[in-house]
Structures are given as structure tokens and as C-alpha cells.
Amino acid sequence: MEYAIGVDIGGTKVQFAAVDPEGRMINRHLVPTEAHLGPQQLMEKVIAGIERIASDLQPDEGIAGIGIGSAGQIDFRTGKVAFAGDTLPGWTGVPIKRYVEERFRKPVYVDNDVNVIAVAEKVYGAGRDYASFVCLALGTGVGGAIVESGQLVRGAFGGAGELGHVSVDFNGPRCGCGNYGCIELYASGTGIARLGKEALEESGESADWQANSREIIQAWLQGNPLAVQVMDRVIRALGSAIAGFIHTFNPEAVIIGGGVSETGSVFFESLDEAVQARTSDAMRQACRILPAYVGADAGVIGAAAQVWYYGNNK
Amino acid sequence: MEYAIGVDIGGTKVQFAAVDPEGRMINRHLVPTEAHLGPQQLMEKVIAGIERIASDLQPDEGIAGIGIGSAGQIDFRTGKVAFAGDTLPGWTGVPIKRYVEERFRKPVYVDNDVNVIAVAEKVYGAGRDYASFVCLALGTGVGGAIVESGQLVRGAFGGAGELGHVSVDFNGPRCGCGNYGCIELYASGTGIARLGKEALEESGESADWQANSREIIQAWLQGNPLAVQVMDRVIRALGSAIAGFIHTFNPEAVIIGGGVSETGSVFFESLDEAVQARTSDAMRQACRILPAYVGADAGVIGAAAQVWYYGNNK
Numbered sequence: 001m002e003y004a005i006g007v008d009i010g011g012t013k014v015q016f017a018a019v020d021p022e023g024r025m026i027n028r029h030l031v032p033t034e035a036h037l038g039p040q041q042l043m044e045k046v047i048a049g050i051e052r053i054a055s056d057l058q059p060d061e062g063i064a065g066i067g068i069g070s071a072g073q074i075d076f077r078t079g080k081v082a083f084a085g086d087t088l089p090g091w092t093g094v095p096i097k098r099y100v101e102e103r104f105r106k107p108v109y110v111d112n113d114v115n116v117i118a119v120a121e122k123v124y125g126a127g128r129d130y131a132s133f134v135c136l137a138l139g140t141g142v143g144g145a146i147v148e149s150g151q152l153v154r155g156a157f158g159g160a161g162e163l164g165h166v167s168v169d170f171n172g173p174r175c176g177c178g179n180y181g182c183i184e185l186y187a188s189g190t191g192i193a194r195l196g197k198e199a200l201e202e203s204g205e206s207a208d209w210q211a212n213s214r215e216i217i218q219a220w221l222q223g224n225p226l227a228v229q230v231m232d233r234v235i236r237a238l239g240s241a242i243a244g245f246i247h248t249f250n251p252e253a254v255i256i257g258g259g260v261s262e263t264g265s266v267f268f269e270s271l272d273e274a275v276q277a278r279t280s281d282a283m284r285q286a287c288r289i290l291p292a293y294v295g296a297d298a299g300v301i302g303a304a305a306q307v308w309y310y311g312n313n314k
Numbered sequence: 315m316e317y318a319i320g321v322d323i324g325g326t327k328v329q330f331a332a333v334d335p336e337g338r339m340i341n342r343h344l345v346p347t348e349a350h351l352g353p354q355q356l357m358e359k360v361i362a363g364i365e366r367i368a369s370d371l372q373p374d375e376g377i378a379g380i381g382i383g384s385a386g387q388i389d390f391r392t393g394k395v396a397f398a399g400d401t402l403p404g405w406t407g408v409p410i411k412r413y414v415e416e417r418f419r420k421p422v423y424v425d426n427d428v429n430v431i432a433v434a435e436k437v438y439g440a441g442r443d444y445a446s447f448v449c450l451a452l453g454t455g456v457g458g459a460i461v462e463s464g465q466l467v468r469g470a471f472g473g474a475g476e477l478g479h480v481s482v483d484f485n486g487p488r489c490g491c492g493n494y495g496c497i498e499l500y501a502s503g504t505g506i507a508r509l510g511k512e513a514l515e516e517s518g519e520s521a522d523w524q525a526n527s528r529e530i531i532q533a534w535l536q537g538n539p540l541a542v543q544v545m546d547r548v549i550r551a552l553g554s555a556i557a558g559f560i561h562t563f564n565p566e567a568v569i570i571g572g573g574v575s576e577t578g579s580v581f582f583e584s585l586d587e588a589v590q591a592r593t594s595d596a597m598r599q600a601c602r603i604l605p606a607y608v609g610a611d612a613g614v615i616g617a618a619a620q621v622w623y624y625g626n627n628k
Contacts, residue, residue: 073596083596132469146562148467148474155446155462155564156600165594166558169495170482170551179557179592181483237484243493244480248460248562250469278493280479282387282397286470 002064005053006304007046009070010113011035011087014042016049017297018057019304023124025297027056039090046096047103054104065107066100067306069116069299075158079110082157109306113299114161115152117292118145119309120302121255125293130252134245135292136163138260142184142191146249163245164188168237186237189213189260195230217263231270239274246279246287257292316378319367320618321360323384324427325349325401328356330363331611332371333618337438339611341370353404360410361417368418379421379621380414383430383613389472393424396471423620427613428475429466431606432459433623434616435569439607444566448559449606450477452574456498456505460563477559478502482551500551503527503574509544531577545584553588560589560597571606 003018017028072084072091079097100108118135121127131150137143144163146153153160164184165177172181185191192213200211203226209215219227242254272289294301317332331342386398386405393411414422432449435441445464451457458477460467467474478498479491486495499505506527514525517540523529533541556568586603608615
């Protein structure tokens, strides 16, 4: 049996796993990123983690290739970091692919963390039956990836799919990217917490929930009026953004994952209703809103899935 | 010499021309659409117009193929109208490609009116040097087209690129498409006129300009305070939308045409400034904002250009 080794490099942890062609993980482990120690130690950590996974394989088991997903903007063709912000200081410019290829002499694929989630959905998950779909990851921030005719849309240098930085209110608050009223300011964990804090302050009420997204969503599900008001705004903003993505891409599916979406069916039902109301008939009928299938391990599974996906499409 | 015959089917007129491989037109003519007379008469008009162009060619001149651009949503693969609204009543479902192929026995390509403008820009115009770019047509409405890796992005049934129906204000006025605060409500001729009318009514002032986009833009260029206020809102809304498109597609260029944009360099300078301020560094540096090159005849030239574009890419 051959395995693909997957590596998921995030701001707080680096995950490793051997993944079989069906998407099943064996031998997984994770280490803290310790990004503040700089790019050199991080690269060494990545190499050491892959070595450990490789050495845990049985003598009759081989490595088909190594797939890496990393936070930041990645140039897929060169496997170099095009841009990484404060999450991974000094990571910009690191030639990940070259380092890993030189060490292991296997096919290596490197892409950003949301693109590899889209690959996981395409190979194993909710995107399996679709040639064109949009992925949204509603986590601390909002990430995106776009698949058109079975291929990831990459743009000039691989930066395409930053769907969190699409404005839904040009009069809204300024975002770190420069734009105003980006959807990330409403539909991410951070955004929901911000709206919750604002609503609490404006109301002057004390609430039995804190202004963090998890508690706000719980209070919403229990019918707390202030939380209902906050989440109504979140759903309307996200519904407008998704309607815009549907008009832009005419996709067969919009696949939504990340912590904010993993709060049960009420979130998807409310969102579906908001999107339905905002989308033109023909496009709406051609498109389904689906929860991400692969779940919490989508990053490391998707990183590995690149080996099967690109390996079979050569 | 061989020519491509181009046909541009719009809501008020149908244009015909023979176009050479360099994009030069000969033998052009146009007829009124008279859409209210129904799809049958329109199809006959299209056939008759092509016959007239063909019969005007010299005996030693041939027809390489026929390219058609039409208002509405077109399924490029089948050359059928997927959806046409009130602009062309009854046009939905008409198999344009089949009718024209049966009559003329030549290669026939049919696409929507903004996709063929993108083809014109790709083959002859501002998009010639770019593999990935976004086209915006700011006319009565706002149309869009997306080119990625040299190919038009089409989506599930060819409806992709409806960029006019991306929201820039989820609390904004409702649009005919169902969404709220679509960019078409701000940056089209109709949208500018609406904002001008609102501004005049709110101010209670009388102005020496009427609430139509041409006069508002003229008054803006002359420094009229109320027109400045209106156009400031238009530019901010459009700047936010374009920043969103840049974050979405990481394009090498955004190419802007249509009546609203054909008002001189001040429009582009103001827009460029608004986009610059709203776009993250790496993506902004990789992207240029350019005026459409092909101009008022882009529809009929682009329709014909499909023959050279797809004919050479087979």
C-alpha cells in the first residue's frame, strides 16, 4: 500500500498524517507552530514531522508523494510562500517545495490552506460530483477557494479565492486589507464576536453570554433576542455575499466549513433561506448550499489529497 | 481573404459586420430589434442580416465562420438561450446556433454580449497580454466577464460573470435579481441617475443638470457640489466592488468599458485611487485598471472574434 504524507501548517499548530487513497488517516501527530521562533525552525519542524511519519510506515508501505497546505498566499507552481502576514512571521519567500523535494526525493505539492480543503472536498467530499464549486471556510477569519471546470482558480500568482475580503458594505468598518465592510468582518468568529460586543454595549443590557462567537451562536439557538439580532445581521451579510458568489461563478455548489458553520442545521437552514431570497432563479436552481464533508481534519487530509489529485491528472 | 461574420443582438438593435482576422470591420449594418414582435421574427432578422453581409462579399472572399453575441444568459456549449428577461421576450430556449448552422453550414459560436466583449479584448484589445482578467461593462446595467488561464469562466450553465449582481451593501435597496445593494444599483447609468434623483430631492435644490447619468457626470467634472457627492458615492461603491473582484480572482487586469466609463480620464483616475486604497498590497501590485480598448463596436467585433479565438484554439 502507498500513502500520501499530508502536512497542514497553521498559525498555532502543524499537523502531519499518512493518508491512503481513500482519505483514511494513519500515524497522525501534531506539534505547536511556535511561529515567533522564525521560518528556519518551522521548516526544520516540517522536515522532522515528515521524517517521523515516514519512519512509522511498515517496510512494505511506500510514499507516493508529499502534500503541504500552508497559511498565507502560496505560489502553487513554485511551491514558494508569496506572502504570509503576522500569522507566520518571516515565512514570505520560503521555498517550501524545494526544501522538501531535496530532502525526500518524492513529488511535492504546496498550496494555501483553503485551496487544499477544496481539493479534499473535490477528491473525497461534498465537491466530488461537481466541476464548479465555491468553498468558504468560516473560522477565525473567512477563507475561500474556487473550483471551475474541475480546476482551482489561481489568478496571476495564486492569490485568487480571498473571498473573505469581498465587501458587503462599502460604508462599513475598514478591514485590515484596506477594503470596507469585508464579509470577514461579519461572518468569521472574530466578526461575530465584534457584532456581539457592539450589540451588548448599545443595549446596555447584561447578558448570560459572552461576546465570543461560540456563546453568541448558542444564545441565538436558545432564542436570546440580542443574539438573534446579531445573528440575523450575520446571516443577511453572508447571504448577500453568497448570492454574489453565485452570480459571479454560476457554481453547482457552495460548500461551507469552519467552526462557525459547525453549529448545526439551524445555521444552514437560515443561510439557505437568505441565499434563496437573494439569488436570481436560474442560478439558484443550479446551485446547492452544502456543509463541508471532510470536517476538522480537512486541512491535513486535503494537503495529502493533492498527491492523488494532481498525480492522477498528469 | 476570409472574414468572420459578427452579429450583436441587443435589446434595441441588431448589428452585423464582416470582420477580418485583425479586427477590422467591412460591410456593417444594423436593424432595430423590435423585440416585442417575438423570437421568430428576431431569428429571421438575424438570418437575413447574415445573408446580406455574406452576399456583399467579393467572389474571392470567404466566410471562416459566424460569431454571435446576444443579450441574456447563453449556454455556450449548445448555443441556446438559457434565460432572457424582459429585454428579449420569448428569447429563452431559442437554439440560435442550430438555426444558423443549418442555414449556413459554417462554424457558429454563440455567447452572451459581455463574454464576447471579453473575447474582443483578449484577441485585439487591452487583455491581449493577460491570461487572467476581469471585464466590467458599465452601461444601462453592469455586465461582467471573467478570463482565467486564457479561458472564459462559465460555471454550471454559462451564467458566470453576472458581476453587476454582487452586493456592495447588504442593507441597500432591493435589486430585481433578489439581492440587496447590487453594484448595478450604483455604477450603471440607471444607478447613477437614481442616486442623482435622490440627492436632488433630499437637497431640495434646483440644479442646472437633470438626473441622468450623462448630465450628472458632466456636472461632476465641472465641480458641482451635489454631483460631486453623488459621484463620490458611485466611485466608493465601485472601488469596493473592484477590490473584491481583485481579492477574488487575483487578476492581472480589470478592463472597464461601457458608456459610464467613456467619460474621460478623471473617472479612471478617481476609480484607480479608490481601488488602490481598498486592495491588499500584493494583489494590487499585480493588477492594472484599464479602459476597454475596442470601444463602442466591441459587441459586434467580439462576436466575430470568437471565430478566430476558438478556431485557433481547437
